[in-house]
Amino acid sequence: MAAYYELKNILKTYHPRRELHVEALRGVDLKLQKGEMIAITGVSGSGKSTLLHIMGFLDQPTDGSIYFGKPIPSKMSDSKRAKLRNEKIGFVLQDFALIPYRTAYENIELPLFFSQVPRKKRRERIRSICEKLGISELIKRKVSQMSGGQKQRVAIARALINDPELILADEPTGALDRKTKQETLSLLKKIHDEGKTVVVVTHDPQVAELADRQLFIEDGVISEGAISRETSKG
Ligand SMILES: Nc1ncnc2c1ncn2[C@@H]1O[C@H](COP(=O)(O)OP(=O)(O)O)[C@@H](O)[C@H]1O
Ligand SMILES: [Mg+2]
Numbered sequence: 712m713a714a715y716y717e718l719k720n721i722l723k724t725y726h727p728r729r730e731l732h733v734e735a736l737r738g739v740d741l742k743l744q745k746g747e748m749i750a751i752t753g754v755s756g757s758g759k760s761t762l763l764h765i766m767g768f769l770d771q772p773t774d775g776s777i778y779f780g781k782p783i784p785s786k787m788s789d790s791k792r793a794k795l796r797n798e799k800i801g802f803v804l805q806d807f808a809l810i811p812y813r814t815a816y817e818n819i820e821l822p823l824f825f826s827q828v829p830r831k832k833r834r835e836r837i838r839s840i841c842e843k844l845g846i847s848e849l850i851k852r853k854v855s856q857m858s859g860g861q862k863q864r865v866a867i868a869r870a871l872i873n874d875p876e877l878i879l880a881d882e883p884t885g886a887l888d889r890k891t892k893q894e895t896l897s898l899l900k901k902i903h904d905e906g907k908t909v910v911v912v913t914h915d916p917q918v919a920e921l922a923d924r925q926l927f928i929e930d931g932v933i934s935e936g937a938i939s940r941e942t943s944k945g
Contacts, residue, residue, distance in 0.1 A: 860891025
C-alpha cells in the first residue's frame with residue numbers, strides 16, 4: 712500500500728554565496744501514514760525547518776521525489792503549490808508568523824480569503840474555532856498585544872481554519888514558558904486525536920514523546936529513534 716505521504720531521497724542544497732554550498736538535507740526518505748503523528752527531533756541546524764518547509768511546499772527540494780496523495784511534480788508552478796498548501800496543509804511555524812498589527816480575527820481569516828470563503832461563512836468559522844481553542848476573548852485584540860501562549864493559540868487557530876488534513880509544526884513550544892508549553896502540547900495531542908495527520912519538528916524531547924513515532928535528524932540525514940535528553944539543548 713502506498714503511504715499517505717512519502718519522501719524519497721530528498722536533497723536540499725543552499726547556495727548562500729557563490730562559493731558556498733550547504734547540504735541541509737542529504738537523502739531523506741520518509742513514509743507517513745494517514746492519521747499518524749510523528750516527531751522529528753534533532754539539534755539546531757540539523758535540517759528540521761528545511762524538511763518541514765519542503766513537506767509543506769513552501770520550498771522545493773534540490774532533488775528527490777514527493778508523493779502526497781499523488782506524485783507531486785518537481786516543476787509545479789508556484790500558484791499550484793500555493794493552492795495545494797492552502798487546501799491541505801496547516802502550518803504552525805516557528806515564531807508564529809502572525810501579522811503583529813492585525814487582530815486575531817484578521818490573522819485567522821487569511822487562509823479563508825485565499826480559498827474564497829464568503830464573508831458570513833468566514834465569520835462563523837472563525838468564531839467557532841476561537842471558541843474551540845478558548846480564545847474567543849482575543850478575537851479583536853492585536854497580535855502585538857498578546858502573550859506568547861496567546862499568539863501560539865491564534866497561530867494554531869489559523870493553521871486549523873481551513874480544516875487541513877495535515878498539520879506541520881515547527882518548534883511549536885520553542886518560544887513558550889512551561890505552562891503555555893503544556894497547553895500547546897495538549898492542544899496538539901487533541902488535534903491528532905481528532906484524526907489529523909501531524910508532523911512536528913522539535914529539539915524538545917517532551918514534545919516528541921507525544922508522537923506515535925519518533926525520527927531523528929542529524930546533519931540532514933534521518934533515522935528512526937529519538938534525540939536523547941542530554942543532546943537536546945539546541
Ligand atoms: N536560506 C538558507 N540559506 C543558506 N543556508 C540555510 C538556509 N536555511 C537553512 N540553512 C542552513 O541549512 C542547515 C539546516 O538548517 P535548518 O533546516 O534551519 O535547521 P534546523 O531547523 O534544524 O535548525 C543549517 O546549516 C542552516 O544554516
Ligand atoms: Mg528550525
